[in-house]
Amino acid sequence: MKQFAMIGAAGYIAPRHMKAIKDTGNTLVAAMDKNDSVGVIDSYFPEADFFVEYERFDRHIDLLKRKGTLIDYVSIASPNYLHDSHIRFALRHGAHAICEKPLVLNPHNIDALKVVQEETGKQVYNILQLRLHPSIIELKEYVAAEVAKNPNKVFDVDLTYLTSRGHWYFTSWKGDDKKSGGIATNIGVHFYDMLGWVFGDLVKNEAHLKQADSSAGYLEFKHAKVRWFLSVNYNYIPESVKAAGQRTYRSITVDGKEIEFSGGFTDLHTVSYQHILNGGGFSLDEARKSIEIVSQIRKQDTVNNKSDVHPFVAKVIR
Template sequence: MESVVSKKNFALIGAAGYIAPRHMKAIKETGNNLVAALDPYDGIGIIDSHFPEADFFTEFERFDRFVDKWRRNTGKKIDYVSICSPNYLHDSHIRFALKSGADAICEKPLVLNPWNIDQLKIIEEETGQKVYNILQLRLHPSIIALKEKVQKELAENPDKTYDIDLTYLTSRGKWYFISWKGNEAKSGGIASNIGVHFYDMLCWIFGDIEENIVHLKTADTNAGFFKLKNANVRWFLSVNYDYIPEEVKAQGQRTYRSITVDGEEIEFSGGFTDLHTRSYEEILKGNGFGLDEAYGSINTVSTIRNLAPVGLKGEYHPFCKKVIG
């Protein structure tokens, strides 16, 4: 456990969001303190399980004033601002953190476009603060094991090309399309919302994207093909329950996640729950994933958003036939 002296002070933006409890838990489990939280929605009883003493705000202006006054009145500072707000607000909230003298810990996607990262690098230099992105798949034991295996194989055969199928379906109800998540201008679309950390993980293991093709692009489904330095990837992402395999539906499940490498399934369904705490542990040691690590996957989703779909041509994912029969 951290000693009292070394406790870090946190603020959290987007406290009522789906992912915020994992951040609260990570702050608590690393022995630190949540000073203030912000969310326009005030039904936030979850905070009682973690930090009942934290100040809470529903208006950004009052939160901003509190953070500034707290620093001046107590002689302390907010060391980190954890950002769990809607995707399109990340850029602005990261800027707020840096200009408030804090490091930013931001959920993925870090921002919606690569040029936002270029600007944030300038603000990092101006303020001397750091931006960290939660890329928790890089800390997953199964993914680390896969990376080590691939590195070993590529050391022996540098020209090897792997064939990969990425399939991720996470069913969402009608609410999804009414919320900010269903608005491409706010979420970045399906690829940004649910695909960005998978793209990051694949490029981390198999190298940068050399070719990017989109086969399908609808409100609830994106599918396409990547040529990476050492892999060909067919990918399919959807929030539509109808596309989930029948045998998975029969088990009462509404999510289906599969990555096959050369026909072999990579098992990584478990082990997700504590990865935010692991991420925080690394960030607190100064080992977090910064702007440079985030750049590739943000560039990828930005490109996907702007590419016209080519339809069922070339190396498309077999699930595409579920959409276009």
């Protein structure tokens, strides 16, 4: 049984980490969040110690270590801009880090973390759950087979992801680009990771739309041309989806064929933890490509490229 600590226990994604720790037969020893709405812990680890002050949490982990209770892993589900600091905390306390996406906000953060990783001998793992989704694994195998037959094959891909959020989103840290990285980073980074994993190295990166609630652009990989659109605005969801009472819409088409991957998301954190505990996991280097993509999107100006624009952009710019 491995001993876990957690930073960011009150967030949206924290229960999936708690469930993953429990489902893999391990235990949560201590958790920290500046917000105290963490009653969900009772469903998984009611005996876990809890702290709302980072300094007291730090002292507690240190005292545990001095008494012989070593923390094997620190699960990090804190706001995006704090990931870098909290990963360092884990490594310096002699624990491996399992961090939510995005791992960090900029590529240079990865370079700096590699130094700390080498100094401590501990590893950093990023939750890149789409690489473990059965439909995406099947897609990767299909693409590899097609490329083997035709090494110059380039697929036409449309990525559309809308996950409705209320007014709270823009009041929280997620609505602050300096803290979340913006829409493309906060809700898109694991999709970009998946695209690079399936279709190869990045060739071109254009931003067509950058607004507080929506982002769109064009990515060209070695074996794919990708039009993408991301939004948290309910108004842009297709009417047929709204009529079904749904507030989320995911779609990936490859050469016009829909890739079915709408289900199976809730258990992917458990699968990710099993992957790490079995000697796998996705490293700093594997996270780099997606972080480079979102960093480029964030820093570049939008361009008017009508030939490669995602059709949903017309819903925003009329």
